Amino acid sequence: MITSSITLCGLLLATALTLPASAQDLSTIEWQTNYDDPPIGDPAALKGGIFHTFMAAYPLTLRLVGPNSNDGFSSWKRAVTMDFGLVARHPTTDNYVPWMATHWSVQDDKRTLYFKLDPDALWSDGKPVTAADYVHTLHMMQSEAIVDPFYNNYAEEHYEDVVAIEPYVLKIVGKFESWRPLDMFGLWATPAHAVTLEEGFPERYNTTVLPVQGPYVLSEKEAGQYVVFTRLEDWWGKDKHYWRGMYNPDRIHIRVIDDSDRALDFFKKGKLSLYRVNTAKKWAEEMEFEATENGWAHRKRLFVDYPSGVYGFAMNLERTIFQNKDFRKAIQYLFNFDEINEKLMYNAYYRAVSAFTGTEYQNPELKPYGFDPRKARQHLRKAGYAKRGEDGILVDTEGNRAAFTFSYGSKGLERHMTVVKQVFKRFGVDMDLRLLEPGTAFRNGMEREYEMTLMGRTAGRFPGPHQYYGSVFKETKNNNNVWAYGTAYTDSLIDVYRFNMDKNKRLQAMHELDAILQDEAFYVPFWQAPFMRFLYWDYVSFPSFYFPKRIQQMTDWQVFWIDEDKRRALADAMADGRALGRNAVIDVDPYEVKDRLEAAMKAAGDG
Structure with a gap:
């Protein structure tokens, strides 16, 4: 996360005014660490070689914040260069383990955290990673210059203060007590010596290769063709306990291949690893x-054992046709998952129902809408579509057709969507299929420049309903509330989940939210499978x-x-x-x- 440049005078003043601010005060902190869990990889793994892989579209940006910073390439950049948090959850034991911090301490108020930073940590340009770089992350999140309403809002709602107590001691104070403060108030570092926050930030850093704290640097790129990450042989973290056996290839070559069928051909020819x-x-x-x-x-x-993300049809509630709840419900009842699963997917998947699939916050009482033409017709009539036009598509009393455009960016789903289109047309609904370049499809979704689109997002270990359904994001774009949904009541349920320390109340609120989201019918969950x-x-x-x-x-x-x-x-x-x-x-x-x-x-x- 982000830290603006801080003068020595300002740092001394912040240190003087913040407790504990001395060695004596810090000595009262009860520090925790954990080096008892096994390494995440295999310590016997070999270093070297080139790993060849692909991505569907060339990066829209090299930034981690700001417009288009959550595209498909961002997962690579976050994983190998910049998004290294203070602590991490071990991906097999679920325990907290040291990452950029060697020790941590959670205070009784469940919102004040202290971290001892690893003094070995260096940016790729040789400068030390210090507490000031985490302060800079907060300043970046707060800055309107980054043009990122999600991070602006997140900083406003989550952080009361971030203080560099010492060069390698960081204090974070959250705005509220949390049932998972290490997850909720964590930060990543931003190089304060290399990132400024003046107007023009998105353009200035759109293609700028910045110093990183991770094991790889972006070493080569050709617009529209490929990017290459090169491993730092002298990376400061190479011998750390939990990173032994990780980050092994010398180079990661990521080729742009916009079609998965073509990518398979590349693999067969030996051009992908x-x-x-x-x-x-x-x-x-x-x-x-x-x-x-x-x-x-x-x-x-x-x-594998991980919650499913958001994956399915997303309806844009800013478009007139989808502002009618009955029409949305008709679409739900016309989606024939069983036919697609049997005829096209060899019954390999099962139907997703919840907005929080794979977590304990999924409402266990929810049932899928299911394919039901009779109910679909009832809702279409309630929506005003009672008769067919000359082309066989339903029209309302003003002559408006029951028609919309579906935008998607995966050619591999063309057969599936053709079946959906044919079923819809049989019952008087015209879904025009528009296959876009993946980056364009993603960008249009974030900007709500669509009627219905394919929504696909990975999930965290815990659901993030605020970013997807919080009403605060309805009035802005370039965020994950792609459907423009949110009410005062659903916000209140989300707040119970976010802030209430009583787990039973959190579960009750999320189960109710899940039921409301299903009833609102603007999201048609597709399918899921717990494997790779x-x-x-x-x-x-x-x-x-x-x-x-x-x-x-x-x-x-x-x-x-x-x-x-x-x-x-x-x-x-x-x-x-x-x-x-x-x-x-x-x-x-x-x-x-x-x-x-x-x-x-x-x-x-x-x-």
Whole structure:
């Protein structure tokens, strides 16, 4: 997070006015740390090699804040360069572990935090990472110059003060007591010596490569084609306990490939190291080719335990047609998930229902709308669409057609959306499909320049209803409230979740919010699956568990490595046409997720 330049005089004044402000005062703090959990990766992992991967669109920006800073590329930039928090949750044990801070202390008020920063931490330009860099993060979040209403609002609502007590001691005071203060009030560092906050911030830093505290620097880029991250051999954190076995490739080459089918072709040609298989059709029909048959490449389905994100149809409540709740409900009843799952996805998925799927905050009483043409017709009539026009599409009394445009950025979903379009048209609703370049689709969603779009966001370990449904974000754009929804009452429920220390009250509020969101019907949840499916060449190696339990994207926890000896052996085998032997184990379930899921489904069926 962010810190504006602070003069020596100002720092001394802040130190003098803030307690505890002396060694004696700090000695009363009860510090915590945790070096008892296992390393996140495999300490035996090898360093070196090039990892080739892809992204759907060239970065809209290299910034972490401001317009378009949450595009697909941002997950890479956050993971390997800049977004290193003070503490982290261990992705297998869920315990707090040291990250940029070696120690921490939560005070009795549950909003005042102290951190001892790692004195070894350096920016990639050699300057030390100090408490002043975290103060700068707050100043950046507060600044209107960044043109980011989400962070402006977050800073206003969450932070009372951030103080550099000493160069390597940081104090953070939240605005309220919290049931998870280390999660709620954490910050990342911003290089105060390299980032200024004057007007023109978005343009000034749009393509600027800044000093980073992470293990990689962005070393090469060609607009529209690729970016390359290069590992810092002398990175200050390389021998830290929890980073041993992580961040292993020397270089990460990310090629722009805007179509997943083309990306699979690139993988088959050896131009990608790993390919994540995101469609059931590919997984069922396209995994047998020369490389997999000869054991030169392998496939895995790894079961993981992490909440699902937001994924489905998003309706823009600023557009007239979707301001009618009955029309929205008709769309819900016309979405035939079972047909799509059976005919196009080999029954590989199950229907998502909740806005908070995979968490204890999901309302267990919710049932999906289900495909029900009779109810759809009833709601269409209530919405004023009682007769068909000459083209077969329903019209209201003023001649307005039951028609809208659906914008999306994934060609891999074209078949699915064509089926949806055909079903809708059969019942008098015209959905015009508009396939956009992924970056354009994302940007249009953030700016609410759409009627209905495909909404896809990853989730945190805990739901974030405020950013998606808080009414404060209705009046602004470039935030995750893409549907422009929010009421005073739903805000009050969100506030119970955010601020109330009673877990039962939080659960009750979130379950009620979940039911309201489903009834408002502006979000059509799609499908979910608690696994990652991927192909990889034989030279890509993993720990025995492949990835930690809490993972959504490959970028989350980079524990894979490149084995150069195996790369050479693979090249020789391929040149000779010699098989290496297939890996017969496809499903990997080190955390017993599949077993628990199937047991729960069986229990529900028996009930």
